Amino acid sequence: MHTLNLGILAHVDAGKTSLTERLLHTAGAIDAMGSVDDGSTQTDSLALERRRGITIKSAVVSFTLGTTTVNLIDTPGHPDFIAEVERVLGVLDGAVLVVSSVEGVQAQTRVLLRTLRRLRIPTLLFVNKTDRPGARYGPLLTSITERLSPDIVAMGSAWDLGTRSATSTPFTGADPGFTGALADLLTRHDDELLSAYVDDPAGLTHARLLGALAEQTARCRVHPVFFGSAATGAGIDALVDGITGLLPAATGDPEAPARGTVFKVDRTANGERTAYVRMVRGTVHAREVVRFRGPDGQEGEGRISAVSVFENGREVPAPAVRAGRIGRLKGPAGIRIGDSVGADRAEAGRRHFAPPTLETVVVPRRPEDRGALHVALGRLAEQDPLIAVRRDELRGEMSLSLYGEVQKEVIRTTLAEEFGVDVIFRGTTTICRERPTGTGEAAEFIDTDPNPFLATVGLRVDPAPYGSGVEFRRAVELGSMPPALMRAVEETVRATLGQGMHGWQVTDCVVTQTHSGYSSVSSTAGDFRGLTPLVLMDALRRAGTQVYEPMHRFRLEVPADAFGALVPVLARLRAEPGPPEAHGALCTVEGEIPAARVHELQRLLPGATRGEGVLESAFAGDRPVTTGPVPDRPRTDHDPLHRKDYLLRTVRRVAE
Template sequence: MSATTSPLGTVRNLGILAHVDAGKTTVTERILYLTGTTHKRGEVHDGTTVTDFDPQERDRGITIFAAAVSCTWDGHRINLIDTPGHVDFADEVERSLRVLDGAVAVFDAVAGVEPQSESVWRQADRHGVPRIAFVNKLDRAGADLDAAVESIRRRLHPAPLVAQMPIGTEDGFTGVVDLLRMRALLWSGGDTDTYTEGPVHESLTAEALRRRRVLEEAVAELHPLALEEFCAESTLSARTLATALRDLTRTGEGVVVLCGSAYRNRGIEPLLDAVVAYLPSPLDVPAVRGTADGAPEGGPAGTRERAADPGAPFAALVFKVHSTATGRLTFLRVYSGTVEKGDVVLDAGARRTERISRILRVRADRHAEVDRAVAGDIVAVAGVKAARAGATLCAPSDPLVLEPPSVAEPVVSVAVEALRRTDVDRLATALARLVEEDPSLAVRTDSETGQTVLSGMGELHLEVAVETVRRAHGLDIGIGRPEVAHRETVTRGVSGLVHRHVKQDGGAGQFAHVVLDAEPLGPSAPGTDGSGGTAEFEFRSTVAGGRVPREYVRAFEAGCRDALAHGPLGGHPVTGVRVTLTDGATHVKDSSEMAFRTAGRNALREALRACAMTLLEPVVEVTVTVPDDAVGGVLGDLAARRGRVCGSTARGGTAVVTATVPLAELFGYATRLRSRTQGRGTFTARPTGYAPAPGAAADGP
């Protein structure tokens, strides 16, 4: 069955991605209104939006939690996820991208590509999610489509394929020219819901033809069939252009650029048409791959593929868990098979069965019950009691484990405590539920102080988490000053360190003799130069002649990894170290994998104490937008916070300053910036990795 005749061919699983305040939620609200899903246009500033339904989202005016909605357009069902734009909630974006087939990236026509725009774009690159770009807010003063497109080309490096031209500028923006069909789409005065289609006005014809020619040439450079027609006819037909744009979008070689003003309801219908025409259906994306239950991870015998086929064995990925007043909802992307109400499914990772009591088509905080969900669907289910985000639910008769979304390590922590002794147990339960819903949060008990420590991705992330506990559970909570998550790294290593592990308690003993080198991974080691990488450890073995069997070498490596959890400076995780096992010896009776694992753990701890070590602190890139007359004060404040200014650009009476600043120095910065700029300054921050903390080195013995 072809994609055009299969019901799956009419499904689009779509995400809305952008920097905070670029207009994602407003775009989503207009889509819901135009598709008939809602009968009144919600506004962010009025707190009446469908997808920002949480009280904190409405209070703060930002998206915090990814919200799923379903709607229909032109005979196609669109499952849409409105994602957060603030960097503290990037993990919500990561989990959403894992289950999406396509995305609309929204850009501000005045600001162009902003820091978080770049971050979510890179996240989409990692997941191979095809995108359409929508340049929003063309009705604003200073809006410039060409400048926004150039920033996309320069900072994101795709081939932007501009398929529309704006009609009018700023307050005079009234419509767009569709460059494929060379037709004008005009919205009449006011915030009208409909547009009229007509010929391009003669005053715009020459510019529209020039832009159409630029589009044809760009497409011909990238698409072989389009190049053939262009060489033969010196032009491209609308049909060829549409086919080429679809192919280039789905392969990621190009990104179609559309424009409009979501707030004024201009340009949304053509955007929906482009979603249907260019973004892939579940049938157009590669089959999902997983590991058969019980098979070696990644091994040939363990790898399985599941196509988007309703008749295949059921397999779905949990990407979100949400507790409501009526119970626990588990959000699924169904990759293969069919699931019905009452079915028993297997949580493949936990090896536990769950019963699906209800299946819900989601519209943010409202739901419509359905009898079944099939491959390609994004739905919520009730009745699943224990599956967490990242779990695979599958047919018990055909187990499969899908790769879960990656979870970033928390970088900021606060101590939390119940102000009333009677609330201690309730607080523990509330925090456990919070971590279940948001895997980027972590809760632990400090071994020295006995305090409960909540860790997350940033100051705002923790503020929202604490406020959620207060509101949802009615608890009075005290919180401590935020602290950042440090790392330790090697700056000068040791060679030839000898360690013997000998233990004899009667009967078989333990024996392991090892010789190792420990050295830094180098200045480009991920995590030490601000690159934000995740690699922390490299292991090699140069033992010759079989003096240490292979299974003992693997056990020794595992022991070394155990030792990385607590460094010698302050018990922080160790990153950026290379360990080489150069020699060793075994005992015919007393050597074992356990003995070599213990030797690896103790030997590396000893080696790290002998190395020159330094403490690393998390560093973020800060982009501050302030009036020209406040630049001096802002630069001085950044310098006082150990910031290093990377650049400054002028933009219409304002200055945009970019700097790298230690995360620990940014606590309370929002309040300080507002006071220095009389409320006119704004800033965004995104993690860039780790850098040496001042005065925190140890040279070893």
């Protein structure tokens, strides 16, 4: 028996949850299909998911197809919940990307396939909803080739599109058009196959082509395309054959030292923390004490009170979870999303999708709920670390990082229904970043004015390559201070860089500790935690910082005669469009626009294009703010930029 960890991904409303239900039904794991509209699906288990008819949290369900056990992970399709998709990608052996045959290739579809290809995750395409009015075959294949990837091949034909009797017929070796298309596609990526085809076209048999198709699919070089309908079951048998025959099974030695990846964390009804883990190798047993390590180097350990795995549509208790499988571990209190379970340290987290670009202040309607809100947000941050709860110590407020308005409303409802806390959100701002522009150095010494702390700290800040994050180094001997004091400096540096000269998180820099000193009788970690922000911000002030704002890459499709009216709108929004390309009565234009202006462009587009404009946008990195005032964010710490006020707050707090 083989195991395949399979992700189902799509733009929202393409039908991936319905496809999950159909696969479960086909495999015999459920007797009757659930409905997204009725809120009766297996994977949308949250009450909020059932009411809204969208997937919010990833869910795992298992079934058997022949000799293959499939652990299927249903992921959200709405862009506001892309973080859920990101956490799943690292545990997949393969994926099915669902495309609606009516709406076609959508913005999120393009983002997802680009990411799957970059990560080399083998991917099949399933064109769903062939039974819906407006369903397309040939034109949609052309659109997929032009907008997703030219490395595709249709695995069957579709008939009676747009009706409940729509069917899909798989191609066979008797279809010369299919054989020719397959040979043309596969020989592009295989010189040996190309030579064999040139020498003897007849010798390139259908069986050999199918073997090469499986090999190239497994290497993410090509993407077979299947047509069908999750609602009627048309084309599902061919898709099942593709899943079991074209996607690679999980590998891993169950006897090797344990190594697994945590991709989801939640709690049981009694509050016990649980972790969903994909075992890469080795085995984790119930009642075993396991170590876990995060990409940031933080380590911990905990006892596994119970293990469950996924079988035939259900979660069942098990004595252990072995290599290649997905299991749910109950008990370890400090385990986090992204941690490695077992022998090895997790790799530094490299982002697959955009980070959140919005921030909002959340406050309870009833002041007496402030403590309950803090606890509730901490629980939500366990499940989604990217909401990044930021506490304002000066104003007693908390801020959240978000992807969009839908996510905000989901959080509001969750806080009310699960935690009994009614909240309001006060404003939404765009999240910027700061990066050092030069090198700066500062130091303060023990028993030397104006330093009131029993500590010596010297720090140097240097710029680092874009995307490298923050690195902390030491140019002092490890034995020059006790480890606890060394650790206090590093932890405080990382925390302080959450707010730079303009209040934004500082990234892409190297901070080096250049001086250290302490009193063996009187110095405490509190002295180093109090002094480090002053020294670091002094060094950062000397280095200088540049504020960067998030940008979106946009693609507009508008009537050609409306483009002229759209140009001043784009200019006013600080967009930078490229030259338009005419396609008959339509034209397309691509460019970049500040993320803060995307929603305004969406609002103005219908009026500027007679309601015919179509906008796609996706995060494209950030760039320096060079026009207008530099955006500042109010500080939420004790403000080490202003020494007198900082010492009034900090020394008093330390003395307490």
